Amino acid sequence: MIRDITCIACPLGCEIKVEDTENGYLITGYTCKKGKDYALQEITDPRRILTSTVAVEDGVLKVLPVKTDKAIPKDMLLKCMEEINKIKAKAPIYVGQVIKENILNTGANLVATRNLAKKE
Numbered sequence: 822m823i824r825d826i827t828c829i830a831c832p833l834g835c836e837i838k839v840e841d842t843e844n845g846y847l848i849t850g851y852t853c854k855k856g857k858d859y860a861l862q863e864i865t866d867p868r869r870i871l872t873s874t875v876a877v878e879d880g881v882l883k884v885l886p887v888k889t890d891k892a893i894p895k896d897m898l899l900k901c902m903e904e905i906n907k908i909k910a911k912a913p914i915y916v917g918q919v920i921k922e923n924i925l926n927t928g929a930n931l932v933a934t935r936n937l938a939k940k941e
């Protein structure tokens with residue numbers, strides 16, 4: 822079986838092919854090692870940065886945009902979303918502040934992507 826993967830490691834967006842052969846994965850179409858590594862990871866352990874929002878207490882806004890500070894396994898995205906839905910952050914909050922450490926033992930922290938002041 823051959824899988825087509827568009828490399829997202831840089832704006833060139835090389836079209837990479839990964840063929841599962843009896844001698845292992847045959848990877849072609851990449852321009853650099855980054856792309857080869859990306860394609861291999863996408864086949865063996867696909868990961869994504871998760872972006873979402875959490876509810877906020879005492880803030881000038883009711884929700885805060887957040888993201889994981891590193892890519893997490895794709896099959897953990899839904900479980901992490903369920904966990905994120907339980908969180909209530911307390912204002913004031915600063916950009917980069919850790920809202921949830923090591924979310925569901927993925928090794929990634931959930932961090933704020935903006936400042937959010939406390940309601941006066």
Ligand code: SF4
Pocket residue numbers: 828829830831832833834835851852853854855856857
């Ligand atoms: S393979 Fe290399 S050059 Fe091509 S998109 Fe990926 S990172 Fe960029």
